[in-house]
Amino acid sequence: MKAVIFEQHGDLDVLKYTDIPEPVPGPGEALVRVKACALNHLDIWVRQGLPGAQIPMPHILGCESSGEVVRTVGEAGRIKPGDQVLVPPGLSCGHCEYCRTGYDSLCPEYRMMGYHLQGGYAEYLKAASANLIPISPDLSFEEWAAVPLVFLTAWHMLVTRAGVQPGEEVLVQAAGSGVGSAAIQIARLCGARVIATAGTEEKLKKARDLGAHDTINYAEKNFVEEISRLTDQRGVDLVFEHVGSKTFEKSLACLAKRGRVITCGATAGAQVTLDLRFLFVRQHAIMGSYMGGHKELLDIIKLVKRGALRPVVDKVYPLELACEAQRRMIERQQFGKIVLRCS
Ligand SMILES: [Zn+2]
Numbered sequence: 001m002k003a004v005i006f007e008q009h010g011d012l013d014v015l016k017y018t019d020i021p022e023p024v025p026g027p028g029e030a031l032v033r034v035k036a037c038a039l040n041h042l043d044i045w046v047r048q049g050l051p052g053a054q055i056p057m058p059h060i061l062g063c064e065s066s067g068e069v070v071r072t073v074g075e076a077g078r079i080k081p082g083d084q085v086l087v088p089p090g091l092s093c094g095h096c097e098y099c100r101t102g103y104d105s106l107c108p109e110y111r112m113m114g115y116h117l118q119g120g121y122a123e124y125l126k127a128a129s130a131n132l133i134p135i136s137p138d139l140s141f142e143e144w145a146a147v148p149l150v151f152l153t154a155w156h157m158l159v160t161r162a163g164v165q166p167g168e169e170v171l172v173q174a175a176g177s178g179v180g181s182a183a184i185q186i187a188r189l190c191g192a193r194v195i196a197t198a199g200t201e202e203k204l205k206k207a208r209d210l211g212a213h214d215t216i217n218y219a220e221k222n223f224v225e226e227i228s229r230l231t232d233q234r235g236v237d238l239v240f241e242h243v244g245s246k247t248f249e250k251s252l253a254c255l256a257k258r259g260r261v262i263t264c265g266a267t268a269g270a271q272v273t274l275d276l277r278f279l280f281v282r283q284h285a286i287m288g289s290y291m292g293g294h295k296e297l298l299d300i301i302k303l304v305k306r307g308a309l310r311p312v313v314d315k316v317y318p319l320e321l322a323c324e325a326q327r328r329m330i331e332r333q334q335f336g337k338i339v340l341r342c343s
Helices: 041-048 139-145 148-161 176-191 201-210 223-230 246-251 274-280 294-305 319-330
Strands: 002-006 014-018 030-036 066-070 085-087 122-128 168-170 193-198 212-217 236-241 255-262 285-288 312-318 338-340
Touching: 030 085, 030 139, 041 319, 066 122, 066 193, 085 139, 139 168, 139 223, 139 312, 139 338, 148 176, 148 236, 148 255, 148 294, 168 176, 176 193, 176 201, 176 236, 193 223, 193 236, 193 285, 212 223, 223 246, 236 246, 246 255, 312 319, 319 338
Parallel strands: 168 193, 168 236, 193 212, 236 255, 255 285, 312 338
Antiparallel strands: 002 014, 030 066, 030 122, 030 338, 066 085
């Protein structure tokens, strides 16, 4: 089969479009013909090499895919050949204290497609049958592939961890990213007033089309001052953070008293400083979040099928141009998700 692989960590030029043997599913697994696979920043971290992380080599990236079941081996539940399915990013044991409470990503056995396991930058992948989720033809394979990781991450952050409430004011940083485009929709669905930031007018317009009430061009304006102006000096109740050190301290400065910051990423730097005096006097909370649980993903998929949430596909590339697709993400040119068409 055709696949994009790398045999050693490095820059974009380590990615190779080549022929490799088709994966062989074991008991409880399915062989899936990959129709589409969405890109994530994790692809870049894994390609470059994460400290202490052991990954299978040669490696196939791609955390989230959609496709058709070719065959199953052993116990497959409701899944059968010919089904159109979503292959979600995470896999966990299903019975530890974290899995039972919806915190699958804290499971000691938590593994991710395209990271600990081979992913979807290929014509075929194998995955646990129990993890596959049937999809409807209302959306294209490319749109379905763009759903799981960003909506799950944003849902776990806003709904499960931060408990966003109707009427709250929420600042969504970097609306042009996949996770930002999901956060705007979820916060809006929960009845919050959404203020989104982005670096170009074109991205800000798309953020408003997705439901943002107000937008701030961070390339032209100081977003801390703009938040103060837009909230009558009160500040926002919640900041949705995933950028990192480039924005984190300013995000804290945007908070109202009793406000909270929820973060899932550090794409622009992982080290920040913190003035504890502001934290305790203003009674702020800083929360971390990482991925989410299978049950949350099933809830999200219901909302997608109902049209209440919609995936945002930025651009679709053929599999062989995975390198160009990653370059677009590194250069932050996208609004929403970049997707590979794999077969
Ligand atoms: Zn578990």
